[in-house]
Amino acid sequence: MHYLVTGGAGFIGSNMTDRLLSLGAEVTVYDNFVTGHREYLEQALKNPGFTLVEGDIEDEEKLRSAMKGVDFVFHFAANADVRMGLEHPSKDLQQNTYNTFRVLEAMRANDVKRIGFSSTGSVYGEAEVIPTPEDAPFPVQTSLYGASKLAGEGLIAAYCEGYDFQGYIFRFVSILGERYPHGHVIDFCRKLKENPDELYILGDGHQKKSYLYVGDCLNAILTVIEKAKDKINIFNLGTDEYCEVNDSVGWITKRLGVTPALSYAGGNKGWIGDNPFIYLDTKKIRSLGWKPELTIEQAVVRTVDYIMENEWLLNQGS
């Protein structure tokens, strides 16, 4: 099998690349290194089954040419900066919706028909049903990020119906683990490195969050692709656990051996469009035999350890 991974120098993409190579597959990574890191591909670059193509998805010709001979596309490239959506409202539309279309067109030009897509639990907006199943009541979008990912899902589904593609859509909770370059864990590590005595927290600290460890996320994705046989396969990926931001602060500070005074911005949201609680019903993925191996606490600790072993990440901006 020959996989192409867009965003393959990113957090989930590079972890997937290493996993696929370890399983003996051929992997082409397509990435523009705007948010991806060359360091994440160190191992991959030593593997003879690995090809790196540096390019923008907007470069439709280069993308089409990189897609030659590929059997399966993981489309992970995205603007994952959920918080800043309102400051540059075209970014999600361009990078998450329009670029998904470009990937689908490059696939169609090369008769590549299978795609895995990283969507998000944000597509459920302020979910009425919690934990939220895949067939929850038709949600109303609350963020440009969620809306742009849902639009990507819709394009993929329409290509499955109209051009006989097979699609695997994964609605993630937040994923943690090695190489996670943004989000609250690295934010807190950065702040605590600058000043271990104080920590300022957005919201009131009681925001509930459900996180999944990246290794468990990869297991889930590969389980679905092996076992789910529909034209279009939509799966929530998450754990049955959740935590409060305050729990996570406790695990992080303990691991770092610091005891900062905590202060809070207040309110129940970290930012406009932030959902106070994304907690997904994972019965569907569990029915395929998958279950997570790490707890949220273990995932947070592994993330902290990776960041501390790779301090260059702290200087990259979140």
Next chain:
Amino acid sequence: MHYLVTGGAGFIGSNMTDRLLSLGAEVTVYDNFVTGHREYLEQALKNPGFTLVEGDIEDEEKLRSAMKGVDFVFHFAANADVRMGLEHPSKDLQQNTYNTFRVLEAMRANDVKRIGFSSTGSVYGEAEVIPTPEDAPFPVQTSLYGASKLAGEGLIAAYCEGYDFQGYIFRFVSILGERYPHGHVIDFCRKLKENPDELYILGDGHQKKSYLYVGDCLNAILTVIEKAKDKINIFNLGTDEYCEVNDSVGWITKRLGVTPALSYAGGNKGWIGDNPFIYLDTKKIRSLGWKPELTIEQAVVRTVDYIMENEWLLNQGS
């Protein structure tokens, strides 16, 4: 009140324009006349409260400038050619999704915060629940058209949440009536004018469809905008009636006084991505006191009469 109507030279847009002018409002129509017709604005052009701006939505500067002093935007401009989606897959994305974003940005630049949007029952895909309510189980998209309109809905909802807009989203069944320039009624009228003795019908003729008369559609939209007060208001627009394509063929041929031999392409779909049955639950709009005044048969007959009184329409291509 000063309304701007994108697609105001089109079927629903021009009917809405005439209605708003008759209620004493100011109306600016923004249309590029690619599918709109100047003939539809004959009455409007005589009204001192009317302004016509000829332009593409892609011309962001012109659109922004046309939006000055406007209180409310009806965004009706769209690629409504559902059938041909697979032959030019970027068209729905460009014209329905991306242009909705451009309209929202032009509004934001002018501090215009209220928008009415023509979405579609196609967003429900192959609905699991029929009649389909607004909060049906999260659907899977089956057409590029439906996917592009759902993406437009998502953008509007995100602007409501993020920029304090107020949105009115209408999920239409097919609308019929004066000025309807495409769809099965005009197709059949055209074919029967060429040859009144034979009629070839896509599918098996048993495809069920629910249609709403354009006058009832306008009443529904104006009722919602008057009475619904949420930040984001999503309403199905349809009737409790449905018919088969064969019923409609009977009404059309009777009105035209012809008795063609009927032949059928077969199958239960007219085209790939065509939904065999879009039938919407309209309890929500009915709870506001609205109900349709015309039956489907009456709507079909009015459409036929309009076409026969405006034969130039038959030469426009569908």
